[in-house]
Amino acid sequence: MKRTNxxxxxxxxxxxxxxxxxxxxxxxxxxxxxxxxxxxxxxSSLIPQRFSWVNYETLFNSPTIPFMTWIWNSSYLAALNAxxxxxxxxxxxxxxxxxxxxxxxxxxxxxxLIQVFxxxxxxxxxxxxxxxxxxxxxxxGLGSHGGLLLIYLGGSMGVNAxxxxxxxxxxxxxxxxxxxxxxxSPFQIFWQIFVPLSAPVLAVTALLSFIGTFNEFxxxxxxxxxxxxxxVAVGLQSFVGAQFGANWGPFAAGSILASVxxxxxxxxxxxxxxGGLVSGSVKG
Amino acid sequence: MSKNYQRTGSVKLWPLIxxxxxxxxxxxxxxxxxxxxxxxxxxxxGGVLAVILVxxxxxxxxxxxxxxxxxxxxxxxxxxxxxxxxxxxxxxxxFVYKTGNEITRDQxxxxxxxxxxxxxxxxxxxxxxxxxxxGEVSALLTEQMTxxxxxxxxxxxxxxxxxxxxxxxxxxAVGLEGFEPISFEEAATLEAxxxxxxxxxxxxxxxxxxxxxxxxxxxxxxxxxxxxxxxYDSVNDITYVxxxxxxxVNKANPEEKLFPGWRAFSPLENYVGLVTDPVIRGPFINxxxxxxxxxxxxxxxxxxxxxxxxxALDKKLRFKGFYKSVLILPYAIPSFMSILIxxxxxxxxxxxxxxxxxxxxxxxxxxxxxxLVILIVNLWLGFPYFYLISSGALQALPGExxxxxxxxxxSPGQIMARIKLPLLLQILxxxxxxxxxxxxxxxxxxxxxxxxxxxxxxxxxxxxATDILITYAYKTAFGSAEQNLGLAxxxxxxxxxxxxxxxxxxxxxxxxxxxxx
Numbered sequence: 022m023k024r025t026n027x028x029x030x031x032x033x034x035x036x037x038x039x040x041x042x043x044x045x046x047x048x049x050x051x052x053x054x055x056x057x058x059x060x061x062x063x064x065s066s067l068i069p070q071r072f073s074w075v076n077y078e079t080l081f082n083s084p085t086i087p088f089m090t091w092i093w094n095s096s097y098l099a100a101l102n103a104x105x106x107x108x109x110x111x112x113x114x115x116x117x118x119x120x121x122x123x124x125x126x127x128x129x130x131x132x133x134l135i136q137v138f139x140x141x142x143x144x145x146x147x148x149x150x151x152x153x154x155x156x157x158x159x160x161x162g163l164g165s166h167g168g169l170l171l172i173y174l175g176g177s178m179g180v181n182a183x184x185x186x187x188x189x190x191x192x193x194x195x196x197x198x199x200x201x202x203x204x205x206s207p208f209q210i211f212w213q214i215f216v217p218l219s220a221p222v223l224a225v226t227a228l229l230s231f232i233g234t235f236n237e238f239x240x241x242x243x244x245x246x247x248x249x250x251x252x253v254a255v256g257l258q259s260f261v262g263a264q265f266g267a268n269w270g271p272f273a274a275g276s277i278l279a280s281v282x283x284x285x286x287x288x289x290x291x292x293x294x295x296g297g298l299v300s301g302s303v304k305g
Numbered sequence: 306m307s308k309n310y311q312r313t314g315s316v317k318l319w320p321l322i323x324x325x326x327x328x329x330x331x332x333x334x335x336x337x338x339x340x341x342x343x344x345x346x347x348x349x350x351g352g353v354l355a356v357i358l359v360x361x362x363x364x365x366x367x368x369x370x371x372x373x374x375x376x377x378x379x380x381x382x383x384x385x386x387x388x389x390x391x392x393x394x395x396x397x398x399x400f401v402y403k404t405g406n407e408i409t410r411d412q413x414x415x416x417x418x419x420x421x422x423x424x425x426x427x428x429x430x431x432x433x434x435x436x437x438x439x440g441e442v443s444a445l446l447t448e449q450m451t452x453x454x455x456x457x458x459x460x461x462x463x464x465x466x467x468x469x470x471x472x473x474x475x476x477x478a479v480g481l482e483g484f485e486p487i488s489f490e491e492a493a494t495l496e497a498x499x500x501x502x503x504x505x506x507x508x509x510x511x512x513x514x515x516x517x518x519x520x521x522x523x524x525x526x527x528x529x530x531x532x533x534x535x536x537y538d539s540v541n542d543i544t545y546v547x548x549x550x551x552x553x554v555n556k557a558n559p560e561e562k563l564f565p566g567w568r569a570f571s572p573l574e575n576y577v578g579l580v581t582d583p584v585i586r587g588p589f590i591n592x593x594x595x596x597x598x599x600x601x602x603x604x605x606x607x608x609x610x611x612x613x614x615x616x617a618l619d620k621k622l623r624f625k626g627f628y629k630s631v632l633i634l635p636y637a638i639p640s641f642m643s644i645l646i647x648x649x650x651x652x653x654x655x656x657x658x659x660x661x662x663x664x665x666x667x668x669x670x671x672x673x674x675x676x677l678v679i680l681i682v683n684l685w686l687g688f689p690y691f692y693l694i695s696s697g698a699l700q701a702l703p704g705e706x707x708x709x710x711x712x713x714x715x716s717p718g719q720i721m722a723r724i725k726l727p728l729l730l731q732i733l734x735x736x737x738x739x740x741x742x743x744x745x746x747x748x749x750x751x752x753x754x755x756x757x758x759x760x761x762x763x764x765x766x767x768x769x770a771t772d773i774l775i776t777y778a779y780k781t782a783f784g785s786a787e788q789n790l791g792l793a794x795x796x797x798x799x800x801x802x803x804x805x806x807x808x809x810x811x812x813x814x815x816x817x818x819x820x821x822x
Contacts, residue, residue, distance in 0.1 A: 033617040037628045040614060043685060044635050047646045050657040067660050109378045116375035128376075135387055137808035139746050142775070142800055143390035145782040145793045146397055150390060157345045158338065175386025178379055207371050236639050239748050243783065254641040258753060261645055269649055276642045287637035288630070 055273035076274040086268075088275050090249055091256035095279075098166060098252065099234035102173045103227040109174070110181030111223065115211050117182070118189040119197060129186075136179030140172065141239045147172060148243060169244045173237070177230050188222045189215060225293040228286060235283065253279050328365060332358060357381055391801065394794045399572040401551040402791035406566040413567035414529070417553070421527040423540050425510055429522035431455070432477045433514060435499065436486040442498055445470070445478040446512055446520055454478035455512070457504030457520075462512050492517050536563070550574060568791075575795035585792065588768035588777070595676070596773040600744040603683045604737060610684060611691025612729070615699055616721065618692075636689035644753040647682045672770035675755050679771055683750050687740075698732045699725065738811040742804050751776045774800050 050067070058073035080088045116122075117129055141147075148163070151172070155162025162168050196218075197210045205213070216223070241252045251259065253275075261272050335358045342351035360381075364373045408416075431446040443458035445465075454465040454472075471480030480486070492499065504512040506522065514520045526540040536545040536553050545553035548562075551569030555561035578585045614632065618625055635643065650657040651668040659666055668674045702725060710720045730737075744750075751757055757769035757776050767784075768777050774796060782793030 030620070030622060033620070033622055034624075036613060036617045037624075037632070040610070040688065041628065041631050044632055044689075046657070047643060047650060047685070048634065048638075050650055051646050067657060109382060112375040113379035116372045120372045120375070122372040125372075132383075133812065134805070134809070135383060137742070137812075138387070138391060138801060138805060140387055140390070141748070142746065142797050142804070143394040144779065145790045145797065146390040146393035147386075148782070149397070149790065150393060153347070154350065157342050157347050157350060171382075172386050175382045178382050179387065182379060207375075211375075232639070236641050236749070238641050238753065239779070254639075257642065257645060261649070272645070272649075276646060280638045280642055283639055284634070284637040288633070291633065 051273045051276055054270055055277050057270055059270070076270040077278070079271045080274050080278070083271070086256075086260055086271065087249055088253075088256070088271075088278075091251055091253040092279055094166070094250065095235050095252040095254065098170060098173070099231045102170060102177060102234045103230040105170075106174050106177040106181050106230055107185075107223055107227045110178055110226075111185050111216070111219070112211075113178070113182040114185035114189055115215060118186050119210070120207065132179055132182060136183050140176030144239060144243060147240070151244070163244060164246055164250070165244075166250060169240060172240055172244075173234055177233065181226055181230060184226055185219070185222065188219055192218055221293065225290055228290050232283060232287070324365075328361075331361070335361075353385070394797050394801070397791055398575055398794035398798045399570060400791045401566070401569045401571050401574055402794075403789035404787045405564060406551040406568055408565060408567055410567040410569070413565050416565050417536070417563055418525060418527055421525050421538070422513065422523045423526050425522045425524050427522075430515075431512060431520040431522070433518050433520045434477070434479050434486055435492050435517065436484045438481075438484045442487075442495060442502065443484065444502065444504070444512075444514070444520065445481060445484065446504070447477045452476045455504070456481060456484070457502070457512055460503060460505055462504035462506050489517060575792045578792065579795060579799075584767075588766065588772075589796075591770075592768050592772050592774055592777045595771065596745060599676070599679065599771075599773060600741050600747075603680055603687065603744050603747075604741050606680065606684050607687035607740070608691045608695075608733075608737060610688040611693075612695040614688065614692045615695035618696065619699055632692065633689050635685050636693075640686055641749055641753060643686060644682060644749060647678075647685070648754050651678050669755055670759050672759060675759055675771045679750060679754055682754055683744070683747070686750070690740075694733060694736055695729065698729050701732070702728055735811050735815045738807060742807050745773075745804060745807075746775045746800065747773070748775045748779070752779070 053067070053069050055076050056069070056072050056074070058071050058075045080086065113132075117125065117132070151163040151168050153162075154168065155164065159165060160167045161171060192215065196214055197205075200210050200214055235252075236254065237252075238254045238258070242255045242258070245251045245255055248256075248259075257272060257275060257279075260268050335354055339351050339354040339358065342348075342354060360377065364370050364377050430449045432449060433447075434445040436443055436445065438456065438458045441458055443456065446455040446457050446462065447453070448455070454467070454470045455462045455478075456465050465478065465481065469482060470478045473479045487495070499514055499517070502514050506512060509528070510522055510524050512520050513523045524539075526538050528537050528539065529535075530537065534547055535556070536547075537543075538545065544556040545563055546556045548554045548559060549569065550566075550571055552566035553563040579589050580586060618628060622628075651659075653659060653665055653667045653669070656668075658668075666674065668678050706724055706728075707720055710724055715723070751771055751773050755769070755771045757772035757780065760766050760769035760772075768780075772780070778793045778796040778800070781789050781796065
């Protein structure tokens with residue numbers, strides 16, 4: 022009985038192992054190269070030969086590769102965008118879910134239509150627009166974090182509002198009716214009932230928004246020319262793009278440093294994220 | 306009673322103060338920006354800021370309009386940073402807007418006139434003494450052949466009476482009542498202003514400084530006939546006409562253009578070019594076909610791999626927890642990084658893939674192999690997502706179905722193929738369509754992995770073998786050789802229609818639009 026069981030399961034294990042090898046192959050390569058002191062793609066070999074921290078040291082000390090600045094730029098841009106777009110998105114989601122007003126249905130359909138268009142499709146127009154804004158307000162125009170953040174905010178607003186509306190819809194109406202009878206204003210209902218109740222959902226939506234922004238490359242590469250303003254995506258691309266072979270070691274170290282916190286966050290929130298995935302497409 | 310009243314009063318006072326503080330900070334910030342914008346002559350930006358300010362004031366300063374209180378920030382962000390760029394893209398796609406045609410028609414004409422200044426037929430030259438006359442930078446000009454003296458001031462030159470001018474020993478005019486000469490040192494600091502001096506002599510002729518002490522009589526070769534809109538070059542005797550595409554072209558030979566051109570409104574020009582101009586059409590069609598096949602193949606392979614994994618792990622299995630947490634890793638690592646890592650791994654000489662295979666395969670220089678690389682890497686990135694959604698959907702299927710089929714004598718394979726799979730496809734089709742739309746615009750995978758290559762630049766190719774529409778549009782708009790914002794916008798508009806149409810179709814299928822109450 023046991024033998025047949027195992028035989029029946031053999032193909033399952035085999036298939037899983039094929040995909041596991043496929044999955045960890047690049048991860049293995051990048052870890053091995055990050056500890057290879059010779060640093061170049063030319064010297065990296067599949068079997069580890071030498072061990073050293075020199076690539077990590079390069080990353081922290083090299084004046085031409087402001088790696089920590091890039092990580093910081095990406096992190097605070099992604100965090101600001103996540104928080105602000107969740108706040109603004111939650112306001113809109115609440116209004117659409119709980120308040121009754123003229124033009125609500127048309128507004129919802131417009132929101133739905135807008136959020137299916139990826140913002141960066143309009144990149145030529147965004148470029149020209151932000152170039153013009155730059156001439157009067159350099160702080161929120163082309164080349165600035167402020168301008169990039171505004172574009173990100175606009176782009177993630179629609180999706181976040183739509184996701185959050187779905188969640189608020191699932192909170193029973195009786196709750197706010199009871200609060201209304203007790204004399205609560207819509208703002209009190211929002212802050213004192215919905216925000217605490219949706220805290221986990223808000224957090225996961227914010228996390229997804231954070232990951233999305235952290236991964237964003239097109240707009241950031243178009244916007245940020247100054248080396249010290251770059252995000253980690255643009256920065257790493259620029260320094261591997263220039264001399265891929267030579268910078269491979271520090272690049273591998275940098276990728277590991279930048280990925281570890283995100284992977285940890287992701288695995289931590291995995292249960293919630295998977296739930297969100299099945300109920301509506303979020304990423305991928 | 307009074308105690309109670311006070312309590313509610315103090316509860317309501319603080320939010321009010323905070324509200325007023327925030328609003329006045331916001332209003333003064335926005336008001337200042339508005340002031341700066343109008344001061345810089347950017348009336349459009351100033352106007353938009355004014356509208357936001359007024360709207361915020363109307364919505365937040367009174368008790369009513371509660372829904373708008375919640376919606377206004379979102380509406381403003383979406384309107385300015387999403388809807389406006391989309392509409393502007395549509396507008397730009399109607400313009401000839403590329404390198405050489407970037408400025409307005411007036412700016413282009415100014416620059417064309419600038420190239421049209423030529424000396425008159427006699428090469429008349431003047432000695433010049435710079436000075437100030439009635440506060441304006443002016444010049445005393447002495448014609449070198451006839452020694453006639455002129456005063457050039459405020460854009461015109463007038464003949465001076467011999468009696469009123471002071472002459473030096475060579476008969477050159479050097480002084481005049483009310484004319485204060487400028488020293489050479491001071492003149493050097495005024496260079497920019499002096500270069501732009503023009504003194505009209507009538508009949509289309511004018512005097513223009515050549516250095517700090519000499520000037521010559523110039524004519525403007527170009528004359529624009531306001532009635533016919535034709536530009537006549539009197540020196541070369543060529544008539545130029547507006548070709549409607551942002552350039553003046555030789556009437557006799559429309560291929561001969563005057564530069565610079567301008568952004569011309571020609572609504573269908575870019576779209577017609579995509580269909581008829583062989584230089585644009587060729588790469589566009591190839592890119593178009595590859596974009597569709599890439600999105601389709603990649604979704605099918607990712608879904609197949611992910612679904613198979615979900616089926617494999619659907620039963621109770623040893624190590625299942627371990628498998629799951631390792632297999633989700635590709636999805637958890639920031640995708641731009643994994644793409645760059647794979648980029649290095651497919652390097653011909655030192656890449657890990659070739660080391661593993663033991664063969665120096667040139668992945669990036671062969672169109673088919675480069676496409677394969679993109680599909681493999683995207684499979685790596687995407688199969689965990691499809692595993693997650695497939696296994697989620699599999700578990701959501703009612704168990705009675707399987708039991709009923711088993712009682713009817715169906716084998717597990719039959720149950721999977723005939724019952725579960727069709728149901729699964731139905732449940733997941735919105736996500737499959739969404740994934741198709743996402744990969745249709747998957748900029749990162751192409752740009753960071755192959756950068757659209759291989760591309761044969763020497764053969765004049767403008768698109769690489771792995772370029773998809775979005776990377777092609779990006780290169781068209783921001784390429785190093787020519788930047789064609791108009792054409793890029795036209796490509797974007799086409800993508801808007803494809804992606805928008807797909808999404809609408811998918812939404813309609815899943816009845817989301819109707820269910821919106």
